[in-house]
Amino acid sequence: MEYARSLWCMSNGDDDPADASEGADAADDAEEAGGAGESTDAAAAPTLPDEATEESLNEYLDEIAERLDGADTEADLDDVDALLDDAEEGVAEADLPEPDEDDEDADDPRGDLEDRIAELRDGVEEARGPYAEDVVDAIEAAASTLGDTEWTAAGRDDAADAVVAFVDAAADAVDDGVDADEIDPDTVDTGSADTEAADADAAEETGGDRTDDLVAALDAVAEAVAGAGLDPDDDAETIAALIDAADALEAGLDDAEEWDDLETHEQLRAQGYYDVLGHYKDYPVEWAALKEHEARGNVDMILLALDSLQSDFMERHCLEAFERMGKRGKTEASVEELLGRAEKRDRPSIRILGKMAAEEATETLVEYVSEDSNPQLQKTVFKALGEIGAAEAVQPLANQLDPESDTDDLVRPHAARALGLIGDTRAIDPLAGALAEDESDDVRAAAGWALRQIGTHEALEAVAEYGDEHSFIVSTEAEKAERALDEAAPTA
Known part of the structure; x- marks a missing residue:
């Protein structure tokens, strides 16, 4: 209530709120003398009695x-x-x-008044602005959308058109408020729109560079507006024109075609997946194309x-x-894809990583060696x-040969064979021990096979006996093993 009283007093040239009554009398006299409608805005400020009632x-x-x-300025809204x-x-x-707590329909004067105040505050917020900060926020949001979205070739062209149109409109709107040279559309390098004749890699690179240029153009506008002190x-009027231009930019980006807007087969066609087919065949064309890509070694298309x-x-x-x-299918991208699946214990992916001899998978696969609760996974991993x-x-793997381990008897032979495939001589002793002591003939035979794969004289002798x-x-x-030793022995 102090604000209303002080505003009243100051409107009458008196800084002391204690003289408010005198100021009020003077205002009444002025109104009688000058007639209604001649008071200043400050003199028209409402006052609230000390003992307020609902009315x-x-x-x-x-x-x-x-x-x-009647508020026209930010100060009026303040x-x-x-x-x-x-x-x-x-x-x-x-x-x-x-209100009567037992009566749901009872009047609640205090609540009604509080609701009115809340509505008026909302009205104040709606009447404020727009501000230069709103323009900057809108531009930054558009730049984020532009940079984070995967566009089709046509969509990238439309997005570029929307940015250039915005830069044009911004340059026209700012006039003296912003240095127009900073957002001159003629200085914005939006790249070439003609990407159809380029190959896929060049088109992708051009599109990425072009998007960076467009984002940079928007950043330049945002920086210019932020520094203009509007x-x-x-x-x-300048801010309103910039807001309109930003809204048009947002609408233009919304209308530009994204990859997510396309059906899957349209995306594949646009990326050349079906180009390997001379014509569409009766069975699923996706499978027909897949087989052709496999034959040609087109890993990226698979x-x-x-x-x-x-x-x-x-x-x-x-x-x-x-x-x-x-191994023909091993690329950095294919290993990354399969390794991601292997980390979820996907056995087909683990099996493929083995076929690819993908050493990048070793660390992940070693973690699964001791998973005794999943014998099928262990076999694939080994x-x-x-x-x-x-x-x-x-x-x-050698630890899995221990008969006292929890490893299944049907799994231990796979551990022995894996050691044979690796061919490391450190495995000779544990394999020889399994051959000599294991109660399972399958484990012993697998150990013998593994020792033959290692193939050193020591390994072969351990089996030949x-x-x-x-x-x-x-x-x-x-x-x-005996025959291998004989073949390796020097002739007389």
């Missing part, structure tokens, strides 16, 4: 509403805000009847199909294509590590 508070709010309707502060204080201090009152065609059918065939390609030739896996073994599969490995 007087509503009248006070009515006058504030009128003052809000005055309205201050009067609303007084109104809130008056409502809080007023002795108003409380006043919401004095430069209202990855494109795997990412785009969200069906179990195509996922299975994409992974099978990589498995058949083996073989993959063997095919990779992962020396780091020798000790973890079991030629008279009662187990056929073990004695067979011993006989092969």
